[in-house]
Amino acid sequence: MTTKTTTMQRGWSRGSYFLTKTTTPRGSHRRHHHEHVGFRFPHHAQRTQSNASAFAAKKKTTTTNATTSSSKSNDDDTNNKSDERHEKKKRENIEAAHHGHVSVLLSEVLDAFKPVKIQTHIDGTLGAGGHATKVLEQHKEEVKTFVGFDVDETAIEIARPRVERSLGVDDASGGEKKSNDGGVALHFVRNNFDQMRAALRDIGVDGADSILLDLGVSSMHLDRAERGFSFQNDGPLDMRMCGGTTSASSSSSSSSSLTAFDVVNGWSEEDLGRIFRDYGGERHWKLLAKRVCERRMEKPIETTLELVKALGNPPGKREKIHPATRAFQAVRIVTNDELGVIERVIPQAIEVLNPGGRLAIITFHSLEDAIVKKQFRKFAGVPESREPTVGRSAMMFLPPEEFDDASSSNPSSSPKIVKMINRKPIGASEEEIKVNARSRSAKLRVVEKL
Ligand SMILES: C[S@@+](CC[C@H](N)C(=O)[O-])C[C@H]1O[C@@H](n2cnc3c(N)ncnc32)[C@H](O)[C@@H]1O
Known part of the structure; x- marks a missing residue:
């Protein structure tokens, strides 16, 4: 019975490309590699450090560096303790904010994936792990591999233990995935989902049975003033979902530095x-x-x-x-180049899907939905209407080759490789809108690979 958790970062930092991966035997010390080192390990072996203490150790390193650089400090221990307390409080606040994120169209997503035998599930927008944990719980008997992408490191830190718990591979469950005798591989990838194909190749995942993209920001982004999304509380004018630290890249490298x-x-x-x-x-x-x-x-x-x-x-x-x-x-x-990343990820996600596998995308903006609709129709072999699905004014912001693609009509160049599960997008019910106003503009579209 085995689990494997890997975390990858790939991006541009001060002009130079870096690829680092943390391979974390659950419960053991984190190791940093510049190459992927894949391995499986027994649940109970090497359990010397919990995820929480691994986090604390990481924070401690950061604190130690900061203290070293301010060499005038006479009371390092006191400072470290107060920094640790501060970090702990900050983390608690972040967790509270992120756990407050309510997953939209949850039962609709579960229904969309229900008929699929899911051995490999990919969540391209992990967030607090709300959707991911429920999908994994629903398919606990068959799931063997999970890959969760997020550009935001904090999201991964919060989602990871929740995902592990959902599969019963966390410390509290004794580290056993009880319902599956083959073990499960968990991969947490800190990267833009528009790098899906390359990231999956790097971790040796060559197909998926279900992929979910729940686009946009999470409550955590909006609630934390320092991330610069809030018009209620003051913060630096930032708005990068990746947070701007060792940033995850997009194929347009500017998207993480802008x-x-x-x-x-x-x-x-x-x-x-x-x-x-x-x-x-x-x-x-x-x-x-x-x-x-x-x-x-x-x-x-x-x-x-x-x-x-x-x-x-x-x-x-x-x-x-x-x-x-x-x-x-x-x-x-x-x-965040939010429209460009959708254009780029859909062909990759469809390529990655195994026959019978499903791709579900939740959008919150009419331009996002227009892109998803257009691409799904294209891969389903539906002839394009002469009217561009993306409005003329919006196309002015697309790169020239996408402008051409969006405005041309050439159905013969698109073989049918998916079927559309819903012709009209699925919206939130009255009940959901009552309890979660954000769901009002949500639209879910689903396709199945032939
Ligand atoms: C709406 S939240 C997802 C919430 C999640 N489904 C849940 O139920 O908890 C979207 C998340 O996707 C991440 N995200 C947005 N765009 C992304 C991209 N292009 N690549 C990777 N992650 C992205 C954001 O950082 C955020 O954490």
Whole structure:
């Protein structure tokens, strides 16, 4: 009975490519390799350090480095203890925030995967692991491999123990996956899901029976002011889902280094206006872009509340939503290249699926859904309509080759390799919308590989 947990990072750091992988025998010390070292190990062997203490050890290293560099400190022990307490509190807060993330369309996702015999499940947007744990619980009897991607390191730290618990391979369950006698391999990949094919090759996973993408940010991103997504609490104008530390890469390396600050302070008034209009659906896009550009002439806009102030109130009747909502959404979408990654991941995910395997995608924005719909139709061999599914204005932001693809009509070039499970997207029920307002705009589309 075996488990294997690997964590990978791949990305660009100060212009140089790096690939590091942490292979973690559950319960033993973390090892850092520059090559993949795959192995299986007995559950009860080498259990000398729990995940929690491995985390503490990692934090301690960070604290030690910080203390070394401030050589004037006379009371290292006290500082370390207080830093550790601070880190612990911070982690508790983060966990509380992330556990507050309510998974949308959960029963609909479970229904979509129910008929599939899942030996390998991939969650491309692990988040707090809400969907992943439920899918794994539902398919506990047959699952052999799980791969969870997230660009955000904190998400992985939070999801990992929850995923292990769902399979009964955590410490509390005695480390045994009771319902499956062949063991289970768990891989946690800190990378952009648009690198799916290469990342799976690196960890030796060559097919999947189910893949889920639950797009967008999690509550944790929105609730933590320091991540720079919040228009309620002040924070640096960042908005990178990867957090900007040793960042996970996208195929467009700029996507991990571009920050909201760069967009707000560096883009032309015309481009800001276009993104407010196309990605935010902001009616007063021209006015808001003008206001931002006037304000930044005085000094750079550095924080989220400075941006809120610069945007000001749009004219007209006060709406239910915060006046900065749409502009913030637009800046977040471009900062994380949220439409580009969907374009890039779908062909990879479909390629990776085993025959009979299913890909389920939850979107929250009409432009995201338009891309998913268009690509699913293409791979299902449905002739494209002459009308581009992606609106003209939005196509202005696609790279030229994607613009051509989005506007051309060539059904014969797309062999049918999937079938659509639902022709119309599945939305949230009235009951779900009542308890989780975020689900209002959620749409689920599912395809099955032939
Ligand atoms: C909506 S949350 C997922 C929540 C999760 N399904 C749950 O039930 O807990 C989306 C997560 O995907 C991650 N994410 C978003 N875009 C990503 C990308 N292109 N590659 C990898 N992770 C991404 C975010 O960091 C976030 O943690």
